[in-house]
Structures are given as structure tokens and as C-alpha cells.
Amino acid sequence: MNPEAMKLFGQALLDYHKGDHEAAITLLRDDGHRTPQLIKIFFREVQEYPLEKIALDLSYGRVLDVGAGSGLHSLFLQDKGLNVTSIDISPEAVQVMRERGVVNVHLADIMSFEEGQYDTILMMGNNIGLAETVDGLSQFLQHISNLLNHGGQVLLTSMDDRFSDDVIGIKYGEQNLESGRYFGEIRMKVIYKGMEGPVFGWMRIDPETLSEYALSAKLKCEVIKQHDDGGYLARLTHK
Structure with a gap:
């Protein structure tokens, strides 16, 4: 991702962290929504x-928090005594995490990150969307698989839009x-304080399609829990 x-x-994360608790962004989709x-x-x-x-309670061992943002999940796991590595492509997010006390933070794109292997890889907040498109999903999952220890797990949340009432x-x-x-x-961009960022791709993926693409990376997919609105937690493990 750019x-x-x-x-x-x-x-916006940095502004909130510095005290602007009314900070808000707008996500502008390419259809104008x-x-x-x-x-x-x-x-x-x-x-x-x-x-x-649930995902955090299932996390164990050496953890990689992908697209860690404000460090919300990293801090929770650190407090539990886990060894957490947190990555984000935003320098501002990295600054926020460090100032909040996240210990091991890297400014990095997941697709170029190759430091070590992990027992748990977290992709909360629908961060499987970092793959941007289903065409990019096989390569994305193969890279994630390469970062996973034998017996390790990927825990991710996403949304099955077939259940949406939108x-x-x-x-x-x-x-x-x-x-x-x-x-x-989804194709969209971020608007904040009158400024517009570039358009980027994002994706919400149904469990069956995720499972199909996971197989290409020799991963199996298990849905741990799914809500009525389509939101779900899945675990990927080596076959």
C-alpha cells in the first residue's frame, strides 16, 4: 500500500493522542459515499x-501486530507479558505507539517486512484489507505464511458483506x-481537516473466499465466531 x-x-491519530479528542476523518468511496x-x-x-x-485472548508466544495503528492491541498483549512486534506504514502512528509505551515498533509495510517468525500474527480492524484486492490476496497470504512459525496462527477480523443491510x-x-x-x-481515500489523501484499495472478504485463497498459501481457515451482521473472527494455520 502507498x-x-x-x-x-x-x-488524525497523532492529533487525538496530543489532545484533540474531537478528531475525525471521512472515508470517501469512489462512488461518492x-x-x-x-x-x-x-x-x-x-x-x-x-x-x-477473543482474538487477543487466543494470542500466544511471539506476536506480530500488523497495521497496529494506535497500539491498542499491542499494549493489551504487552501488559499480558507477551513479546509483541508492532508494524505500521504511518510514521505518525509509529510515533503514537512509541509515546504510548509500545516497546518494539517498526515503520514498515507488511509486504516488505521480513524480520523473524511469529507464533501469532494479528490483523485486527479488518486489516486483511491491506491486500487491497482478491488478485493480491494469494501473494499477501503467502508472505504472511512465511512469517508464521510452525504451529503458529493468524488471527484476523473481517466482514461478510452478504449479511449487510446497507x-x-x-x-x-x-x-x-x-x-x-x-x-x-473498495476504492476510497481519507479526508481530514479539508485535506484529501490518494485513492487506495481495501477489501472486506467473506470466509469462503478467504478459505479458498488461504489454500493457495497452504493455510487452512477456521471461523472462530461470526456475528449476525457478518463480522467474523477467523484463524489461519499451516495445513
Whole structure:
């Protein structure tokens, strides 16, 4: 992913951390749909998101937190005594994490990160979307697999949009299908304080498609828990 795409998001994290607790971004999709997002949710208690709390309780050993953002999950696991490595492509996010006390932080894109192997790889907040498209998913998962210790696990959250009641979102997905794209692919950009970042790709993926692509990386997929709205927690392990 282009680091510039996350620069405004990183700046919003930093502004919140420095005391602007009203900081908010807008996600502008390529169909014109706008989604406002308060930054305070990235500084919440982990208990507020049950799927993520389950994932953190299942984490063990040496942990890699991918797209760690504000360090929310890294700090929780550090406090449990786990050895956590946290990566993000945003310099501002890295600064926030370090100032909040995250110990081992790297400014890095997951696709170029090759430092060590891990027992648990976390991709919370739908960070499987870093693959951007299903066409990029096989390579993405193969790289993740290479970072995984024998017997290790990838824990990720995503959304199965087939369960969505968002009429506009469903129409967007149908337009994707008509143009040859996967239903859950998204093209959008971040707007913050009147500034617009570059367009980037993101993706929400259903469990069956995830399982299919995981097989190409010799990983098996297990859905640990799924909510009625389509949100789910999955675990990937070596076959």
C-alpha cells in the first residue's frame, strides 16, 4: 500500500493522542459515499469489540501486530507479558505507539517486512484489507505464511458483506461484480481537516473466499465466531 494513503489517518491519530479528542476523518468511496469516523474508537478499550477481545485472548508466544495503528492491541498483549512486534506504514502512528509505551515498533509495510517468525500474527480492524484486492490476496497470504512459525496462527477480523443491510453498500458490491471486481473490494481515500489523501484499495472478504485463497498459501481457515451482521473472527494455520 502507498504510505501516503494512510498519512492523514496517521495525523488524525497523532492529533487525538496530543489532545484533540474531537478528531475525525471521512472515508470517501469512489462512488461518492462518505463515512465519518471518530478517531476515539482507535483508543477504546479492547472489551468494546468482542471479536477482537477473543482474538487477543487466543494470542500466544511471539506476536506480530500488523497495521497496529494506535497500539491498542499491542499494549493489551504487552501488559499480558507477551513479546509483541508492532508494524505500521504511518510514521505518525509509529510515533503514537512509541509515546504510548509500545516497546518494539517498526515503520514498515507488511509486504516488505521480513524480520523473524511469529507464533501469532494479528490483523485486527479488518486489516486483511491491506491486500487491497482478491488478485493480491494469494501473494499477501503467502508472505504472511512465511512469517508464521510452525504451529503458529493468524488471527484476523473481517466482514461478510452478504449479511449487510446497507442498501447503498450492497449496490456498490453489485457494481463491483458487474465490472469484474470482487464484491467486497473498495476504492476510497481519507479526508481530514479539508485535506484529501490518494485513492487506495481495501477489501472486506467473506470466509469462503478467504478459505479458498488461504489454500493457495497452504493455510487452512477456521471461523472462530461470526456475528449476525457478518463480522467474523477467523484463524489461519499451516495445513
